[in-house]
Amino acid sequence: MQGVSKRYGGVRALQDADLVIEAGRIHAVLGENGAGKSTLIKIMAGVVTPDQGRMLLDGKPVSFASPAGASAAGIACIFQELSLIPDLSVADNIAISNPPRHLGLIDRRAQRRMAEEALARAGADNIHPLALVKDLSLSRRQMVEIAKALARKPRILILDEATSALTAADVTKIYGVLKRLRAEGLALLYISHRMHEIAELADECTVFCNGRSVASFAAGTRTDNEIVELMIGREYNAVFPAHKQRAVSGAPPPLEVRHLGWSERLNDISLQVRAGEVIGLGGLDGQGQRELLLALFGVLQGTTGEILIDGRPVTIAGPNVAKRKRIGMALIPEDRKTEGLMLPMSVRDNLSFAALDRLSHWGVVDGAAEQHAVERIVRLLAIRTDGTAVPAGSLSGGNQQKLVIGKWLMMAPRILLLNDPTRGIDVGTKQEMYQLLRELAENGAAILFYSTDYDELIGCCDRVLVMYDGAIRRELIGPEITERALVSSALNIGTEARKAGAPQTAST
């Protein structure tokens, strides 16, 4: 790949990136959130087309209009989000892109053989080819995904965080499989945030930062700390309001969590958020931060552990319970278009949803009180809208996000959970949002703030809890919150670097 660029709206996801992958090698790609890794592989897999630059395969320029095109060229990709079809059997899924045919009909016996062979190659021969994918566990599905990619007999195999859903036993098998594929002459592109996996497997590494490929080097020639150094170096473009120290009060914290767990995605999470504090949730995307917020908000079923509000244990059975006055919790969701707003409905309706019970008597909404409260919020947040009767969908992205926040401010929350609220909004609105968070905290709200943008965590938070694999691995307080500390703890270096040292020498 040479000088590949891709822009999404005003955001430059990938800029002048270069990457060379050779047959018979495992090439690792590293980078923090939003560094351009995902965009890069989407281009290689034919999901998105680059704005600039070119891709060469065996020295010849290629471009793919669709995933099918990339597949035909011998590029197979195993995505983080699974690409399996739940209602079809394992064998059907493995053969989906090009089922073996006989007289125009699918030859089931040949397909069965093909599936068994592919499963065996992926080290998953204990999965029955006739089982329906929806009946399999996440880890097993991921193994099927790998088998499916192998069945296409690719020359280039891309694995995007392919091991993040696997159980330890399956991970070991995959290591063996990948090493065998390398020996067979495949080119493998391996994207992972697990440093010990990269140390174990990779021949070469390329580090991405801000959409650029900043360095390529042979594995084992740089220390973990040097790699972290390459990954950081974001440009600061935001100004954050000053923190004010608050006197620590003796009152129990508004939100406390003890030993919270949920399926395999959350493990033994304990945390406290005191009044007036902004606590950041850090770590790479998809380490359980979203699930933690959903669990607190009562969306997940079957959670274990305890949630305490003002020191008293409570059971939160759903968002309608979480928002009650006694708890006063609000969640600003990640996707404002689907989880935050009813886009075709008016600004006024959207703003008053969460507070309707407070604005109504005997089930009838008090129109005057509603209008008054809505106008107050619109003024407070400086939402740029042409009156309160226009549909929410007609506002700009930043103003829509303000609307989501405004909706919850209507009910004066004491505990505010935010799930990456500044994603895809302009710098000006971000500034206003940081200011607002501070003001809310100063007025005594307890804020838990998940962000994929490390600048925000550094600028806004009093403490940052870094998550990895569904657990909190590190707590950074005040001046400890630096980009270097965030990146290295997000990669879980420090605790694992020593462990990883041994296999690194063994494998070379």
Next chain:
Amino acid sequence: MSGDWSFWLREHKGTLLAFAAFVVMFTIYAANHPAGLNANVATTAANKGVLLAIVAMAQTLVVLTSGIDLSVGMVMILANCLASSIVVGSTLTTTIGVVVVLLVGCLCGAINGLIVIFGRLQPIVTTIATGAVYYGAALALRPVPGGDVNTQLADALTGQLPGGVPESLALLLAVVAIVWVPFRRSAIGRAAYAVGSSEVAAYMSGVPVNRAKFVAYTLSGLLASMAGLFVTFITYTGEASAANGNTYTLYSIAAVVLGGVSLFGGSGSAIGAIFGALMFRTIGDLLFVFDVEPLWQPLFQGIVLSAAVCLGAVRLLRIRNRLDLYG
């Protein structure tokens, strides 16, 4: 590998359940019929059942892609009106007439498909609109009931085979063999299932998403026109009846649900829908045999349908992330 059959059972659970329920119901019906199960009783029951079964198959193809086709009944009516004008005369003209009717059915389905695929409209809205258009065309063809059909052909397909087996059942088998089996076993049929189960995953797997939808809608139109032909053979006339068209559309959806086809798409089979249709018909017949007032029939059919839908919702009890309920 051992245990293949258990996976097979798991995959075809809906179809098998529908089959079993139909067998039970039909046995009760036959055992209690005042005249016993003679050839005439069977033929009448079969003709009614097969008609709905073919419409249900048409509905299944679209439902599998997680769409819905509210125009199947109207395509059937249009085919009926057309057939009552052109499926007449010599063997040659009759043959040409049948082919034209089937081609018109394909065209109707193809129009639905193209609008859904390229217009990016919801199938439900699209097919309500096109259904009205098809009905309008049927009315233009046959403002008042009437027309004729090649009686020899009609009798040959609605009577009895030697031994008293209803010929319509043989016809149904032929339709399954000609349309459904190749579809189910071809790559494009697989693609239609994939699209219905998860369109994103299908696209990411390089499945021809649009072609699969197009084929499903077109075949749906073809099957609906076959049903229209069959109506003509049973009644010897053409009638542009909006009530009939709507009834068959709604019953086809009921049959699909009873037959274990998921309305979310991606799972189920036309065989299940056939038994769903036969079951739905048998419910009505059962009430007749047990001398229940005909007025109660919709009520009981509704109860059976509700029960079937509830069974289908049992999986929701196991969901752990409540957001999945709305996904």
